[in-house]
Amino acid sequence: MSWLRQPSVLPGFGLTLGFTVFFLSGLVLLPLAALIFKTTAMTWHEFVQTVLDERAIASYRLSFGAALIAATVNAVFGFIVAWTLVRYDFPGRRLVDALIDLPFALPTAVSGIALAAVFAPTGWLGIRLQEMAGVQVAYTWLGVVVALILIGLPFVVRSVQPALVEAQRDLEEAAETLGAGPFYVFRRIIFPAVLPALVTGFTMAFARGIGEYGSVVFISGNLPLKTEITPLLIVIKLEQFDYNGAAALGFVMLLASFAMLLTINLVQGWSRRRHVGAGN
Amino acid sequence: MAGAAPRVEPRKHVSLGRRAARVILIGIAIAFLALLLFAPLGAVLAQAFAQGWQVYLQSFDDPDTHAAIKLTLLTAAIVVPVNTIFGISAAWAIAKFEFKGKSLLITLIDLPFAISPVIAGLVFVMLFGAHGWFGPALQDRDIQIIFAVPGIVLATLFVTFPYVARELIPLMQQQGSEEEEAAITLGAGAWVTFLRVTLPKIRWGLLYGIILCNARAMGEFGAVSVVSGHIRGLTTTMPLQVEILYNEYNFVAAFAVASLLAMLAIVTLVIKTFVEWRADRRTG
Numbered sequence: 119m120s121w122l123r124q125p126s127v128l129p130g131f132g133l134t135l136g137f138t139v140f141f142l143s144g145l146v147l148l149p150l151a152a153l154i155f156k157t158t159a160m161t162w163h164e165f166v167q168t169v170l171d172e173r174a175i176a177s178y179r180l181s182f183g184a185a186l187i188a189a190t191v192n193a194v195f196g197f198i199v200a201w202t203l204v205r206y207d208f209p210g211r212r213l214v215d216a217l218i219d220l221p222f223a224l225p226t227a228v229s230g231i232a233l234a235a236v237f238a239p240t241g242w243l244g245i246r247l248q249e250m251a252g253v254q255v256a257y258t259w260l261g262v263v264v265a266l267i268l269i270g271l272p273f274v275v276r277s278v279q280p281a282l283v284e285a286q287r288d289l290e291e292a293a294e295t296l297g298a299g300p301f302y303v304f305r306r307i308i309f310p311a312v313l314p315a316l317v318t319g320f321t322m323a324f325a326r327g328i329g330e331y332g333s334v335v336f337i338s339g340n341l342p343l344k345t346e347i348t349p350l351l352i353v354i355k356l357e358q359f360d361y362n363g364a365a366a367l368g369f370v371m372l373l374a375s376f377a378m379l380l381t382i383n384l385v386q387g388w389s390r391r392r393h394v395g396a397g398n
Numbered sequence: 399m400a401g402a403a404p405r406v407e408p409r410k411h412v413s414l415g416r417r418a419a420r421v422i423l424i425g426i427a428i429a430f431l432a433l434l435l436f437a438p439l440g441a442v443l444a445q446a447f448a449q450g451w452q453v454y455l456q457s458f459d460d461p462d463t464h465a466a467i468k469l470t471l472l473t474a475a476i477v478v479p480v481n482t483i484f485g486i487s488a489a490w491a492i493a494k495f496e497f498k499g500k501s502l503l504i505t506l507i508d509l510p511f512a513i514s515p516v517i518a519g520l521v522f523v524m525l526f527g528a529h530g531w532f533g534p535a536l537q538d539r540d541i542q543i544i545f546a547v548p549g550i551v552l553a554t555l556f557v558t559f560p561y562v563a564r565e566l567i568p569l570m571q572q573q574g575s576e577e578e579e580a581a582i583t584l585g586a587g588a589w590v591t592f593l594r595v596t597l598p599k600i601r602w603g604l605l606y607g608i609i610l611c612n613a614r615a616m617g618e619f620g621a622v623s624v625v626s627g628h629i630r631g632l633t634t635t636m637p638l639q640v641e642i643l644y645n646e647y648n649f650v651a652a653f654a655v656a657s658l659l660a661m662l663a664i665v666t667l668v669i670k671t672f673v674e675w676r677a678d679r680r681t682g
């Protein structure tokens with residue numbers, strides 16, 4: 119296999135690479151191919167009619183719009199959370215730090231029913247929001263946003279945290295000594311250093327939000343054209359035995375995933391180049 | 399493993415403005431997390447124990463719930479070892495050798511993370527469902543995969559596919575392979591080299607990958623929901639049982655089962671924190 123790899127004394131290349139590629143192909147690539155071929159079996163007209171249907175468009179608007187709003191909220195508050203965890207010491211800091219990963223570890227169905235319980239019109243936060251601000255969160259598009267904020271938060275915090283740890287404190291102190299105010303230091307020194315990590319976290323949270331299902335369906339109300347996310351529409355089409363319709367919408371979401379994956383790779387490449395540039 | 403932030407050095411001269419900013423920012427962060435993370439977690443326990451211990455314990459006295467717990471344990475017992483073997487194998491190939499197409503392979507391994515769980519279930523319906531590629535062939539032989547346990551296992555394998563590999567690859571790349579090369583050159587066999595040289599170096603990262611894989615395997619909802627068919631007592635895992643009970647307005651039972659899953663999440667986080675603490679001590 120000398121055409122494929124550089125020489126090494128270590129054993130097991132053929133075995134491990136062979137098993138990896140075989141398992142990857144069988145479990146991931148073959149099923150994805152089945153979805154893509156199912157879609158190509160449809161006529162163009164049928165495909166366009168399914169994916170540009172009024173109900174489908176409304177679901178894209180909700181899924182992408184809510185994911186965008188949630189990722190933006192997370193970029194702001196996730197940054198503040200990461201900042202307080204890195205720069206300040208306060209009682210319970212380590213506990214809070216450990217709990218940031220809760221949305222990764224908690225099954226989505228559990229976050230879903232828990233959020234519904236808290237934000238429902240009868241829930242303890244839902245009642246107060248209703249009385250004080252006249253806002254209903256559960257069973258509206260706001261509920262979708264709240265669920266996606268929960269799901270996306272760790273992506274932003276865990277991206278920004280290491281960047282803040284590595285940020286050069288001596289630069290900040292030098293700027294302060296030279297008379298720069300705190301906002302100037304933040305805008306000109308801290309923010310540019312952390313920006314690539316923040317964009318990476320934002321993009322990952324957005325990508326996750328588009329496809330999220332479990333934590334959303336309990337709090338969203340699931341009304342067609344109003345509070346129905348795209349993954350739910352796929353599930354509904356499957357339940358109605360509309361396999362072509364489900365495949366077509368699945369294909370659209372798969373394209374969106376590939377586009378997001380490409381964006382994340384580009385952002386990370388950009389971030390690495392900036393990082394290297396800053397070090398020189 | 400970005401979790402453990404290093405200790406913060408106290409600053410000597412702290413102005414009033416800085417102290418105010420500090421209090422306000424910590425306040426905002428804690429309030430945000432309290433509303434979003436701690437309140438829902440508290441709600442699970444509050445709802446589960448809404449009618450006291452007795453009712454909480456009674457809600458597990460249900461054959462369908464027992465079956466769901468068993469199915470979840472069975473699924474994890476199959477999925478976690480398989481994906482652990484895959485993860486070690488992929489990490490060995492990728493971290494120890496230089497070959498063409500390596501970065502493409504890494505991207506493809508990460509693919510299931512980028513795909514919606516519903517799509518993860520859907521692809522198996524397109525493959526093995528009644529109208530899928532292999533549907534008719536399977537029907538002729540009376541083999542059922544979709545709306546049965548094999549489909550649940552496959553969908554869970556798909557969504558948890560990258561966890562172990564993605565923990566081990568950067569770790570093993572960073573460690574290099576000089577020690578393994580020395581062992582092989584001195585005449586150690588492949589297995590002995592792996593077990594005695596590599597495994598001790600990667601065990602904490604491996605443990606971390608395995609517990610994350612396990613948490614996702616036991617908690618997966620979307621992908622499993624698409625392939626399960628929701629047959630009570632037969633193809634419902636714990637998260638699906640939570641959904642069924644919740645939709646039947648049996649809230650105490652729904653949150654009781656959910657509380658078990660929440661405890662699993664807490665245990666996962668505790669182990670994760672411990673592993674990070676170990677890793678910090680070794681490097682620091």
